[in-house]
Amino acid sequence: xxxxxxxxxxxxxxxxxxxxxxxxxxxxxxxxxxxxxxxxxxxxxxxxxxxxxxxxxxxxxxxxxxxxxxxxxxxxxxxxxxxxxxxxxxxxxxxxxxxxxxxxxxxxxxxxxxxxxxxxxxxxxxxxxxxxxxxxxxxxxxxxxxxxxxxxxxxxxxxxxxxxxxxxxxxxxxxxxxxxxxxxxxxxxxxxxxxxxxxxxxxxxxxxxxxxxxxxxxxxxxxxxxxxxxxxxxxxxxxxxxxxxxxxxxxxxxxx
Amino acid sequence: xxxxxxxxxxxxxxxxxxxxxxxxxxxxxxxxxxxxxxxxxxxxxxxxxxxxxxxxxxxxxxxxxxxxxxxxxxxxxxxxxxxxxxxxxxxxxxxxxxxxxxxxxxxxxxxxxxxxxxxxxxxxxxxxxxxxxxxxxxxxxxxxxxxxxxxxxxxxxxxxxxxxxxxxxxxxxxxxxxxxxxxxxxxxxxxxxxxxxxxxxxxxxxxxxxxxxxxxxxxxxxxxxxxxxxxxxxxxxxxxxxxxxxxxxxxxxxxxxxxxxxxxxxxxxxxxxxxxxxxxxxxxxxxxxxxxxxxxxxxxxxxxxxxxxxxxxxx
Numbered sequence: 001x002x003x004x005x006x007x008x009x010x011x012x013x014x015x016x017x018x019x020x021x022x023x024x025x026x027x028x029x030x031x032x033x034x035x036x037x038x039x040x041x042x043x044x045x046x047x048x049x050x051x052x053x054x055x056x057x058x059x060x061x062x063x064x065x066x067x068x069x070x071x072x073x074x075x076x077x078x079x080x081x082x083x084x085x086x087x088x089x090x091x092x093x094x095x096x097x098x099x100x101x102x103x104x105x106x107x108x109x110x111x112x113x114x115x116x117x118x119x120x121x122x123x124x125x126x127x128x129x130x131x132x133x134x135x136x137x138x139x140x141x142x143x144x145x146x147x148x149x150x151x152x153x154x155x156x157x158x159x160x161x162x163x164x165x166x167x168x169x170x171x172x173x174x175x176x177x178x179x180x181x182x183x184x185x186x187x188x189x190x191x192x193x194x195x196x197x198x199x200x201x202x203x204x205x206x207x208x209x210x211x212x213x214x215x216x217x218x219x220x221x222x223x224x225x226x227x228x229x230x231x232x233x234x235x236x237x238x239x240x241x242x243x244x245x246x247x248x249x250x251x252x253x254x255x256x
Numbered sequence: 257x258x259x260x261x262x263x264x265x266x267x268x269x270x271x272x273x274x275x276x277x278x279x280x281x282x283x284x285x286x287x288x289x290x291x292x293x294x295x296x297x298x299x300x301x302x303x304x305x306x307x308x309x310x311x312x313x314x315x316x317x318x319x320x321x322x323x324x325x326x327x328x329x330x331x332x333x334x335x336x337x338x339x340x341x342x343x344x345x346x347x348x349x350x351x352x353x354x355x356x357x358x359x360x361x362x363x364x365x366x367x368x369x370x371x372x373x374x375x376x377x378x379x380x381x382x383x384x385x386x387x388x389x390x391x392x393x394x395x396x397x398x399x400x401x402x403x404x405x406x407x408x409x410x411x412x413x414x415x416x417x418x419x420x421x422x423x424x425x426x427x428x429x430x431x432x433x434x435x436x437x438x439x440x441x442x443x444x445x446x447x448x449x450x451x452x453x454x455x456x457x458x459x460x461x462x463x464x465x466x467x468x469x470x471x472x473x474x475x476x477x478x479x480x481x482x483x484x485x486x487x488x489x490x491x492x493x494x495x496x497x498x499x500x501x502x503x504x505x506x507x508x509x510x511x512x513x514x515x516x517x518x519x520x521x522x523x524x525x526x527x528x529x530x531x532x533x534x535x536x537x538x539x540x541x542x543x544x545x546x547x548x549x550x551x552x553x554x555x556x557x558x559x560x561x562x563x564x565x566x567x568x569x570x571x
Contacts, residue, residue, distance in 0.1 A: 005336070011366025015355075022354060090350030094409070097314040098367040099339040255318050256270055 008100045012108025013115075016082050020116050027078075027116065028123060031070045035124045038066050039131040042188060047132075053190050054221040059132035064215040065187030067124050071117050071146065072153050072182050072207065076174050079113035079157030084164050087253075096255065102248035106158065113154035114147070121146050135218060141226070142217035148233045149210050153178075155240035162253050181207045186215075191223045206236055258328065259289035260341075260417060260448050261313065266322030268308050282308040284472040286322070290417075290450060295443055297459035297480075298452040300469035306452040307347060309469070310419050314344045327416065340368055343415030347422040347452075349402045353395035357386055357405060360394055361412045368413030380411045383438065400431045407438070418442060420451040424458060436462055490555055492523040492534060494541065494548040504544045510537050521546070 020027050043059035050058035086092040095105060128134050136142050164170040185207030191199055202208055203224070213229025216222035222229065247254070268283040283305045290296050298306050311317035313324050315335055324331040326338035352360050361377050381387045384404040389397060397405060403423070410418060420439070424432040439449050439462055453459055459466050459480070466483055468476040476483070499518040510533065511524045521541070525532045541548070 005369040007366045007369045007371060011363050014366075015359075015363055018359070019354075089352070090346075090348055091352055093316055093344070093346050093350055094364060094367060096316045097339060097342070097344050099336040099369055100367065101336075251318055255316065 005098075005100050005104050008098060009104045009108045009111070012095075012105065013112045016078075016109060016112025017115065019082070020078070020112075028120065031074060031120055032123060032127050035066055035070060035127055036131070038062065039128060043131050053193075054219070056219045056221060057132065060134060060219070061190075061215075062188060063125065063128045063132065063134050064218045065211050066128070067121050067146075068149065068185075068207070068211045068214055069182045069187045070124050071121050071149055072178055072210075073174060074120050075113055075117040075150050075153035076157035076160065076178055078116050079110055079154040080161035080164065080170055080174075081157075082109045082113055083158050083161035084170055087161070088167075092254070102245075105248075106155075106244055110151065110154045110158050113157060114150040117150040117154065118146055121150070137220050138217040142214070145210070145214045145217055145229075145233065148237060149214070152233065152237040152240055155237070155244055159240065159243050159247065162247055165253070181205050182211075186211045186223055190221075206232060209233065210236075257292055260292040260327055261288075261290035261450070262323075262325045263288040263309070263313065264323045266309065266312060266324065267320045268305075268312060268317065269320045282472055283312070283319075286469075286472075286474045288467060288474060288477060290448060293443060293446060293448055294464045295439060295449045295451070295462050296465050296467065297463035298450065298467045298469060299454075299456065299459055300452070301454075303471075304469040305472040306469055307421055308472075310344070310421055310450070310452065314342055314419065315339055336369075340413075341416040343410035343413065343418045345406045345410045345418070345420045345423060347425065349399065349406060351394045351402055351405060353393070355394055356391050357381065357394060357397070357408075358390040360405070361408050364409040365412040370413055376414070377412060380408045383411075383441075384408050385434075400427050403427055403431070407435075411442075415447065417448045417450065420449065422452055422454065424453070424455060432458075489524055489526055490532075490553055492525065492537075493552045493554065494521040494523070494546075495519065495550040495552070496521060497547045497549050500546065504546070506544050507537075507540055510540075521548070 039059065039062070043062055047058040047062070052058065053061045086095060125134065160170065160173050164172075184202065185205045186202070191202045191208060191212075194202060209224060209229045209232035212223040213226050213233065216226045216229070246252070264287050266283055266286045268281075270277075270280045270282055272279040286305070286309060298309070300306050308317060312319045313326070313331060315331060315338075324338075327341050329337040329341075331338040352363075355363070358377065358381075361381065362372060365373065365377065378387065381390055384407060386401065386404055386408060389401060394402065394405065403426075407420075407423070423435055423439075427435070436458070439451070443449055451458070451462075463480050466476075466478060466480050467474055493515070495516075496519050500514060500521065501518060503512050503514060503521070513522045513524075514520065515522050523534070523537055525534065
């Protein structure tokens with residue numbers, strides 16, 4: 001038997017992607033519509049009254065933040081649902097009894113969820129170009145931040161999906177933590193616009209670093225140094241990986 | 257030939273879940289060897305530990321202590337080799353409701369690390385009479401079809417050992433017989449089959465050996481025929497020409513009962529004994545002036561043996 005069960009990773013990945021395409025209306029249309037609404041309201045209606053931020057028109061300034069907002073929420077929701085659903089229906093028995101390593105399980109589920117989020121990120125960026133001018137100064141870094149953030153938050157979603165023992169808990173973390181952190185993390189404004197002590201307090205919000213780095217890759221402007229943003233992104237990725245490794249080492253909520 | 261599955265001193269205690277559940281000892285030091293190519297039936301009432309035993313072998317539940325080897329491979333340290341040989345059909349009908357039959361069966365094959373093989377999937381679906389449903393969503397299948405689908409998923413990856421946990425629970429007589437035939441076909445193809453069941457008839461019909469579990473312990477493992485011979489009492493029924501009100505005093509030394517309103521005289525004897533006492537009984541019955549028109553013998557079924565085993569406390 002080979003060192004890695006590639007067929008298994010591919011099977012889980014395809015299964016997850018097929019689930020996404022099966023519900024393509026809900027998976028793609030709803031984020032695209034809500035993003036479009038953001039652009040119409042904040043970009044076209046209110047945006048015209050706003051001043052440029054660091055030389056970038058407010059409508060364009062919004063794009064990286066909105067992509068991040070969707071990326072974070074969709075990564076968490078896709079990945080958490082992806083692993084929670086087999087637990088809920090009982091089909092997890094097959095995953096647990098198959099000759100698959102935990103790494104392969106994570107690759108399949110998290111890889112699937114992250115792919116969906118990245119694709120969605122591109123779709124939202126394309127949608128944004130219909131409303132506002134969008135410039136990407138550092139495409140490589142844009143892609144790096146996009147992929148790393150999608151992976152990190154898909155891992156977080158995976159953790160939530162394993163932890164959750166009901167649909168209520170599944171939506172608890174995204175609703176109570178992810179969405180507020182994203183809204184307060186500079187999706188719609190530069191944190192420089194905040195008065196003290198909020199400006200300093202905001203630096204404790206991990207999402208600030210993700211949005212700031214991502215926005216820098218678009219317009220070359222950032223709230224915090226891009227190196228710090230990149231470092232923090234890697235830190236959160238490592239943190240999530242460590243938690244997932246711990247979950248599998250103990251069989252937490254998976255094996256009795 | 258070494259056993260294909262070897263279970264040594266396996267124990268499992270489920271951790272307490274306060275405040276509702278205390279710690280529960282589901283398996284107590286179970287040891288069992290399964291021979292290559294046999295059909296082994298694991299019998300036992302609900303909560304006996306059958307499913308826990310299977311779940312540990314398959315990797316779904318972690319053992320508290322003990323060792324399991326599958327075809328010589330440790331099921332923890334060499335889980336890939338061990339699990340790749342096992343197919344599991346769980347008791348509950350866990351299915352992906354929104355997927356098609358074809359996709360869900362192909363998914364199982366992929367999980368076990370095998371390259372796609374449409375020809376094999378087609379054969380499995382045809383063997384299980386699911387071929388015409390291959391494009392249907394799983395949610396549209398009947399209960400019996402879902403049960404067959406679970407078997408198809410387990411066979412998709414060509415296992416050497418197949419675990420069937422209560423395979424015929426809730427299926428009709430016809431489907432049950434189809435499943436028995438399928439199990440026999442699988443065995444003919446070299447697959448070792450281990451099934452748990454409540455239906456003694458199933459074990460009696462199919463198994464080469466029978467294991468009986470009760471309260472987490474494996475209380476008996478025996479060749480089915482030997483078990484029935486060993487523990488099976490027999491009964492001799494004399495259908496009388498005229499009704500008896502009471503057993504005559506001259507026959508009080510025999511284990512006799514009156515049945516069918518006094519027209520049947522039933523003698524219970526043990527096949528294990530050298531002498532069954534039948535000859536003497538028939539002479540004494542004739543001497544007592546009792547006439548009979550027919551004679552019938554009846555063997556204890558596995559069910560009766562099973563019930564007597566799990567009811568009686570072990571020494």
